[in-house]
Amino acid sequence: MTTFIQPAPSPAQVVQAAQSTLTMRGVSKVFGDGDAQVTALHPTDFEVRPGELVAVIGPSGSGKSTFLTLAGALQTPTEGSVTIAGQELSRLNARQLADFRLHHIGFVLQASNLIPYLNVREQLTLVPQLAGRGGAQAGALADELLRSLGLAERTGHYPGELSGGQKQRVAIARALMNDPQLILADEPTASLDGERGREVVSMLAREVAERGKAAVMVTHDERVLDLCTRVVRLEDGRVTAQGTA
Amino acid sequence: MFLALRELKFNWLRSALLGGIAALLAFMVFMLLGLTRGLSEDSAAWMLHSPAATFVTTTDADGNFTRSFIGKDDVAALRRANPDAAPFAQSFASFGVNAADSTQLGAVMMGLERDSFLAPKITEGQPMQGDGAVVDATLKEDGVKLGDTIILRPSGEELKVVGFTEGARLNHQPVMFVTLDEWQSLNPRAGGTVSGVALEAETVSSLPEGLAAQTRAEALQSLQGYKEEQGSLLMIQVFLVAVSALVMAVFFYVMTLQKTAQFGLLKAIGAGMRTLAGSLVAQVVLLTVAALAVAAAAMYGTTQVLPAGLPFALSWSAVAQASALLLLVSLLGSLLSLRTIAQADPLQALGQNG
Structure with a gap:
């Protein structure tokens, strides 16, 4: 499959692109056992390379969330292997997995998922602080990310004082704080109107391209698919279509 | 600690209410401790503050001074062997x-x-x-x-x-x-x-026939009505501390339950169990210590206006002991909440969509 990147990648990113950031091989997830078995995801192969923003779409119950939690090392697959940034996840224990998530995966969660009692800048600086790397450098990175996402005026505000779009941009900035190779976004436009949704996703696409990240976005918002590099359609736990948007 | 402080400050009204309830409970504990100790002082202050370590009475009186009659010869014998008798x-x-x-x-x-x-x-x-x-x-x-x-x-x-x-x-x-x-x-x-012979020493030399020695603590138990009264007062204190501990534990537990989703979110962005547990314990300690300080100040203020005839006795060391006990039980109570944190699932932070 050809990798379509927008805008044009820098030479360094092309070299990186040779190796995919997220690789899933024959990954499936089955819940329950015996007669009560439910297959949330049938064996699936999937890859994301640096600079790509891949949209995963599908109706409710199609296995999108399961797909994202497997890619995000939040659940272990029943079969198959997940490799992120060259690390096979099945080789890590629970504690190592949490640490791995912290350093290599950035989550963009739904709009309400900011910590209500921290201001915008603290939402960001908390992440390296949790990883034991606080300090001026983290503060500078936070300021840079907030500027880049158009939130420079909002650094001292609390989530309750932000609009839905602003909250989502904070969530994107937060996901980038630990400089992860992989970014996973869960319905980032869920609570936004069309215009705000497009704005948020285009910012995500821009950051992903500029910083050479690999990103997967679960969404049911068809209006933003043109901003993505590729679209994967899931139905009943099976990939039914995969191709450029 | 950072998270703990920020959360307490952001939700200042909730913090103040929770701290206020803890302070009221602690105030009640302090006041009732003071009153019960005051009663116990009232019934035995002379013996509680006596420099005597040992009391000698007749064996048949079993330590009860009003039933004990020691003859002159025995007193003289005791004084010969124990100069300070x-x-x-x-x-x-x-x-x-x-x-x-x-x-x-x-x-x-x-x-x-x-x-x-x-x-x-x-x-x-x-x-x-x-x-x-x-x-x-x-x-x-x-x-x-x-x-x-x-x-x-x-x-x-x-x-x-x-x-x-x-x-x-x-x-x-x-x-x-x-x-x-x-x-x-x-x-x-x-x-x-x-009625009796008191000694500063813990042991008695050459105790005459028919006399028995008791330590001050034993003699207190023999004081008329003292044991029964102290039993009731002790049970009041025990129930008070136990109920306060339970109430505080439940408050902290409810506070934690409300935040389960938030714990999942923090876990999803990389907070470990140690960070979250540390944050909770820091909040419990901060709120409880602040509440205890307020309660101690309120108690001090109240004792200044209590009527003089009301038996009230509470030393700062007793306040410190009761405070340490309350702090300990609220920490034990927060262990309940740690389970909730351990069970909080970062998956919950991801939406419940398809």
């Missing part, structure tokens, strides 16, 4: 002040040698001598002054109030100290016997 005699007295038909007051009449180690510390006036008595300062509330005449019932013998002492109460009554000789002459039926 201080005999004392105890009876009850009803009396009028300055006029035989005035309101009758009651006291424990205690006969002592004025140079023995048991002799009361004089806070006002002179030591007892002849018909001069030293009485506990709580009698001032009944209008007794230095130089007043005490007219004993029923036969009308007279004593003079020559001095006051403090902390001399026994069986919820003030103690009236007279010399041992005066006591013997006022109580001829005692036939020269004394």
